[in-house]
Amino acid sequence: MSFADDQSYLSKDIADVDPDVAALLAAEARRQGETLEMIASENFTSNAVLQAVGSVLTNKYAEGLPGRRYYGGCEVVDQVEQLAIDRATELFGCAHVNVQPHSGATANEAAYMAVLKPGDRVLAMALAHGGHLTHGLKVNFSGRLYEFHQYHVRREDCRIDMDEVRELARQTRPALIVAGASAYPRVIDFPAFRAIADEVGARLMVDMAHIAGLVAAGAHPSPVGIADITTTTIHKTLGGPRGGMVMCTEELASAVDRAVFPGLQGGPLMHVIAGKAVALGHALTPEYRQRQHQVVANCAALAEALTDAGVSLVSGGTDNHLLLIDLSATELTGADGETRLDDAGITVNKNGIPFDERPPTVTSGLRVGTAALTTRGLREDEMREIGAIIAAALAPQASADDLAALRVRSRAIGDRFPLYAGVESGTPVG
Numbered sequence: 294m295s296f297a298d299d300q301s302y303l304s305k306d307i308a309d310v311d312p313d314v315a316a317l318l319a320a321e322a323r324r325q326g327e328t329l330e331m332i333a334s335e336n337f338t339s340n341a342v343l344q345a346v347g348s349v350l351t352n353k354y355a356e357g358l359p360g361r362r363y364y365g366g367c368e369v370v371d372q373v374e375q376l377a378i379d380r381a382t383e384l385f386g387c388a389h390v391n392v393q394p395h396s397g398a399t400a401n402e403a404a405y406m407a408v409l410k411p412g413d414r415v416l417a418m419a420l421a422h423g424g425h426l427t428h429g430l431k432v433n434f435s436g437r438l439y440e441f442h443q444y445h446v447r448r449e450d451c452r453i454d455m456d457e458v459r460e461l462a463r464q465t466r467p468a469l470i471v472a473g474a475s476a477y478p479r480v481i482d483f484p485a486f487r488a489i490a491d492e493v494g495a496r497l498m499v500d501m502a503h504i505a506g507l508v509a510a511g512a513h514p515s516p517v518g519i520a521d522i523t524t525t526t527i528h529k530t531l532g533g534p535r536g537g538m539v540m541c542t543e544e545l546a547s548a549v550d551r552a553v554f555p556g557l558q559g560g561p562l563m564h565v566i567a568g569k570a571v572a573l574g575h576a577l578t579p580e581y582r583q584r585q586h587q588v589v590a591n592c593a594a595l596a597e598a599l600t601d602a603g604v605s606l607v608s609g610g611t612d613n614h615l616l617l618i619d620l621s622a623t624e625l626t627g628a629d630g631e632t633r634l635d636d637a638g639i640t641v642n643k644n645g646i647p648f649d650e651r652p653p654t655v656t657s658g659l660r661v662g663t664a665a666l667t668t669r670g671l672r673e674d675e676m677r678e679i680g681a682i683i684a685a686a687l688a689p690q691a692s693a694d695d696l697a698a699l700r701v702r703s704r705a706i707g708d709r710f711p712l713y714a715g716v717e718s719g720t721p722v723g
């Protein structure tokens with residue numbers, strides 16, 4: 294029998310069809326379970342979301358919007374996308390939402406395209422002070438297409454310098470002001486940004502990629518209804534599948550929709566949109582809200598434990614799901630710190646800190662987040678123990694043996710909170 298006659302490959306298990314990839318999926322499931330995942334932009338999504346993302350919806354082309362598609366056979370995926378839209382609307386109280394952006398970066402691209410022309414001026418947070426590469430990095434599309442100007446945090450307390458934001462807004466008269474960050478541990482004052490935008494006649498965009506889960510649960514003030522456009526990822530604190538979405542006022546609805554398609558994207562990832570619907574459904578539950586508040590409580594407990602152990606933090610602490618360890622007064626670089634914590638069984642990333650004197654490939658900081666471990670069930674007691682492990686790993690005299698011993702302690706904490714019972718294969722159960 295030739296391959297063309299054998300239809301059975303369509304229905305076989307990945308372990309039988311492709312043992313190489315299957316082994317890697319299992320290896321990654323093991324890695325995620327055996328280390329303490331504290332990368333602030335990561336989270337663990339549910340088995341239900343994994344199932345939606347691993348579903349037959351990946352087969353479907355559905356360019357267009359529910360009820361207005363360029364393909365036949367969309368009667369089921371129309372309902373899936375409408376569910377995602379309805380749940381996002383209920384969760385965030387937005388006037389309009391487009392759930393199709395493939396990522397946070399694409400969501401931002403769509404938002405810019407909806408309200409800017411190439412060459413327009415934009416005011417956003419400096420990357421080195423916590424902003425994102427889509428907020429005007431020279432080699433990014435944003436920095437190439439638009440004229441970005443950058444505001445900063447104050448040196449004395451590392452809070453966003455709203456006086457500088459106002460001054461720069463008056464000087465540069467931007468078409469758009471962007472609030473939102475990838476490495477800012479404090480509450481962002483959206484009404485203050487709105488007032489400045491109104492004063493200079495700019496639109497306001499909030500990129501809440503990092504804090505969307507906290508916003509959904511009321512653990513951080515919401516920008517929706519204050520900003521003209523709010524963009525987000527779905528996979529960070531929000532806890533869903535990898536992807537993005539754009540919320541906006543009714544006035545901007547069609548500009549945003551047209552920017553996403555046909556402006557930027559072709560067919561939407563309907564399997565991922567199904568995963569977004571499931572994740573947004575989770576986010577509407579009281580348990581989810583409770584967990585998001587626990588994320589913040591856990592981060593506060595970790596910050597306190599680190600501070601008590603003599604580890605210095607940017608801005609002296611945190612209001613949200615992440616903190617930044619400041620190594621600038623030590624011999625250790627951020628890169629060293631990342632390796633040390635890796636050896637101690639804790640996964641984080643090196644991160645520039647405001648006014649960093651070391652280059653971006655080395656840095657003087659570590660960004661640490663509590664969203665993923667909170668999803669896994671860890672609470673304040675575990676955070677205090679992790680704080681002690683981190684402090685010990687970053688101590689000047691820590692030896693390879695010390696780090697190995699710390700790794701055993703990290704592993705023991707993880708073992709008490711099994712990740713994904715039954716998902717050892719790295720693929721969804723059921």
Ligand SMILES: *Cc1c(COP(=O)(O)O)cnc(C)c1O
Nearest residue numbers: 396397398425474475500502526
């Ligand atoms: C993560 C992030 C993004 C981009 O999200 P991707 O899905 O990685 O493209 C955009 N803006 C901010 C503030 C982010 O933190």
